[in-house]
Amino acid sequence: MTLFRHTPTEIKERSALVINPAKTCQPIGAMYAALGIHGCLPHSHGSQGCCAYHRSTLTRHYKDPVMASTSSFTEGSAVFGGQANLLQSLQTIFAVYDPKVVAIHTTCLSETIGDDVPQITKKALDEGMIPEGRIVFHANTPSYQGTHVTGYANMVTAMVSRLVKKTDVPNDKAVILPGWVEPADMKEIKRILSILGIPFVMFPDTDGVYDAPMTGKHVFYPKGGAKVEDIATAGDAKHGFSLGVTGAQPALDELQTKFKVPGTSLDLPIGLAATDRFVDALRTTFGIAVPEEIEDERGQLVDMLSDMEQYFWGRKVAIFGDPDQLVALTEFLGTMGMNVRHIVTGTEGGYATTRLAEVNPEANIKVGGDMFLLHQWMKNEPVDLLIGNTYGKYIARDEDVPFLRFGFPIMDRQGHQFFPTVGYKGGLRLLEKILDLLMGRIDRDCAENKMELQM
Ligand code: SF4
Numbered sequence: 388m389t390l391f392r393h394t395p396t397e398i399k400e401r402s403a404l405v406i407n408p409a410k411t412c413q414p415i416g417a418m419y420a421a422l423g424i425h426g427c428l429p430h431s432h433g434s435q436g437c438c439a440y441h442r443s444t445l446t447r448h449y450k451d452p453v454m455a456s457t458s459s460f461t462e463g464s465a466v467f468g469g470q471a472n473l474l475q476s477l478q479t480i481f482a483v484y485d486p487k488v489v490a491i492h493t494t495c496l497s498e499t500i501g502d503d504v505p506q507i508t509k510k511a512l513d514e515g516m517i518p519e520g521r522i523v524f525h526a527n528t529p530s531y532q533g534t535h536v537t538g539y540a541n542m543v544t545a546m547v548s549r550l551v552k553k554t555d556v557p558n559d560k561a562v563i564l565p566g567w568v569e570p571a572d573m574k575e576i577k578r579i580l581s582i583l584g585i586p587f588v589m590f591p592d593t594d595g596v597y598d599a600p601m602t603g604k605h606v607f608y609p610k611g612g613a614k615v616e617d618i619a620t621a622g623d624a625k626h627g628f629s630l631g632v633t634g635a636q637p638a639l640d641e642l643q644t645k646f647k648v649p650g651t652s653l654d655l656p657i658g659l660a661a662t663d664r665f666v667d668a669l670r671t672t673f674g675i676a677v678p679e680e681i682e683d684e685r686g687q688l689v690d691m692l693s694d695m696e697q698y699f700w701g702r703k704v705a706i707f708g709d710p711d712q713l714v715a716l717t718e719f720l721g722t723m724g725m726n727v728r729h730i731v732t733g734t735e736g737g738y739a740t741t742r743l744a745e746v747n748p749e750a751n752i753k754v755g756g757d758m759f760l761l762h763q764w765m766k767n768e769p770v771d772l773l774i775g776n777t778y779g780k781y782i783a784r785d786e787d788v789p790f791l792r793f794g795f796p797i798m799d800r801q802g803h804q805f806f807p808t809v810g811y812k813g814g815l816r817l818l819e820k821i822l823d824l825l826m827g828r829i830d831r832d833c834a835e836n837k838m839e840l841q842m
Contacts (some may be wrong), residue, residue: 391785394759396766406759407778409707410733411796412530415441416539416567417492418455423573423591424546425612426487428480432473432504432525433494434460448796449597449804454607456480456489460496469502470510477511481518484607488550488615491525492542498529522615524549534734535795536633536709539567543638546590550615553622553646560624561669562648563589564638566631566655566711567795568809570598570611575807576630576656579666582680585673590618598804622646626672630665630809631655631711632738654742655711656809657817658719659688665810684811691818696724698825698842703770705729707761707779708794710739710754716774716793718746719814723821725772729764731756758782772824789824 414431418441421429431438438457445453456479458464458472473491480489491504504525511517526545528538543564561580565573574594580587595611621627627642627650629635639650651672656665663685670677692699704720704727706713717727727750732739735755743752751764758775762782765773773783776794783790792800793808807813826842833839 391762391781394762394766394785396763398760398763398767405757407762408733408757409731409761409775409778410534410536410709411444412437412441412495412535413528413533413538413541414438414492414494414530415444416535416537417490417526417528417542418442418453418538419445419535419567419593420539420542420546420591421490421492422453422596423593423612424488424490424550424618425610425614426608427612428484428486428489428608429455430476430480430489430491431455431457431494432469432491432497432502433458434464434496437494437496444796445597447798450801451597451599453597456484458497465496465500468500469497470507473502473504473507474511474514474516477508477523478516481516481521486608487521489521489523490542490545491523492528492538493525494528495530498527498531522550534709536567536711536734540634540637543591543635544641546618547621547638547641548645550590550618551621551642551646552619556623558620558623558625559586560620561585561587561673562621562624562627562642562650563587564627564629564635564642565589565591566629566634567709568630568655569807570594570596570804571807572809572813575810575813579681579810580669582678583666583669583673583675584678585669585675588617588621588624589613590621622648624648626650628653628665628668632714632742633710633734633736635711636738654718655715657712657715658814659685659692659722659811660718661715662810662814681811688811688814688818691815692723695818695822698822698829700724701726702772702825703728703768704772704774705761705765705770705788706773706793707731707733707758707775710734710736710743712794713739714742714746717743717750719817721747723818728768728770729761731758731761733757762786771828772821789828791820791824 418429442453526541570593590613592613596609599609629639636652643650654661656662730752739754774791777798
């Protein structure tokens with residue numbers, strides 16, 4: 388905390404120093420995505436410390452134990468390579484934990500050594516270490532480049548390349564490839580598709596995995612997750628949709644290239660306009676009429692937006708996080724009449740640069756930036772609201788700004804896994820949370836004789 392109070396207002400160009408990064412490492416995203424396959428055990432091909440860190444970050448966010456295994460590299464593996472460790476791991480995993488699928492992701496160390504994971508898994512298969520009907524696949528997730536979002540995207544792309552099949556029998560399904568969103572968001576996306584009456588396969592699907600109920604019984608593999616046999620049908624599907632360019636479009640590209648499934652790349656359906664585009668893309672592709680239930684939900688969101696506009700209008704906002712969320716959120720905040728002033732994402736890429744400038748050309752935008760810079764911007768131009776993951780709480784306290792926790796990780800609050808922020812329903816929840824913060828601040832700061840019962 389003390390250090391944050393010493394953040395200077397004077398901004399100096401930095402090229403080789405990151406202070407308080409707005410990102411974390413690739414394998415966390417790969418692990419999160421892999422758990423969206425039913426009966427899958429994520430396997431970290433590297434040292435124990437990496438796996439422990441990745442598991443604990445997900446566990447702190449979800450307040451539920453996250454299962455994953457590790458190749459447990461030692462100094463010997465660093466010198467001679469990790470083949471022996473991975474072969475031993477696979478034998479132990481199938482003997483003890485009996486998963487349907489093992490999704491291997493690499494770490495900085497195994498990538499630096501240059502372990503050839505496909506060769507090692509082939510050897511395991513040839514030598515009978517992988518039981519009949521079980522699947523082992525992998526994604527490369529070197530953490531000295533990219534971020535947790537890149538790791539997520541790499542793992543979902545690997546799912547397409549390794550789990551999807553093509554037969555001669557086309558089906559009528561939509562393939563939904565969600566970017567990194569919460570289990571509740573995945574549930575909400577499925578609910579919207581069901582109301583629209585569109586058959587679909589969605590993967591990964593963490594609904595029923597990280598939000599599993601307390602039953603008193605330990606279940607190693609929760610009931611949720613996309614089933615391998617369902618994922619396989621994506622190669623014969625009618626159309627693919629990626630939701631979030633950074634997290635999901637690489638998988639859609641793979642689906643289009645390898646299986647010739649036509650596809651549409653969309654922003655994450657957060658907020659009114661992005662949800663409209665999502666629903667409209669489904670409507671036109673599948674030639675359906677939008678049911679009244681969806682229209683009513685949209686109408687409720689528009690109603691709350693117009694009723695409460697006086698509290699949103701012109702309020703300044705600073706946000707940080709992952710590109711797909713930032714693009715959709717910045718657009719939604721604009722719809723609300725709020726003035727997004729500062730935007731920082733730690734994940735580099737042309738999409739964030741281009742789309743953020745499109746949805747808000749007036750803001751300070753740093754792609755590949757850090758939270759130190761965001762704090763400096765806020766000191767130079769104060770805001771009325773800060774939005775980002777748990778790490779923003781120190782800046783919010785220092786600057787005495789209301790703080791909306793949004794994104795990953797959120798380690799000091801609950802509810803994010805249960806309540807969606809996508810779709811019209813999710814938009815309502817976001818409005819409610821933002822209003823709570825803004826109105827609470829008015830109640831706290833206004834003169835006693837200005838305290839209003841009716842707001
Ligand atoms: S940055 Fe690399 S070494 Fe560090 S925890 Fe992540 S994968 Fe492991």
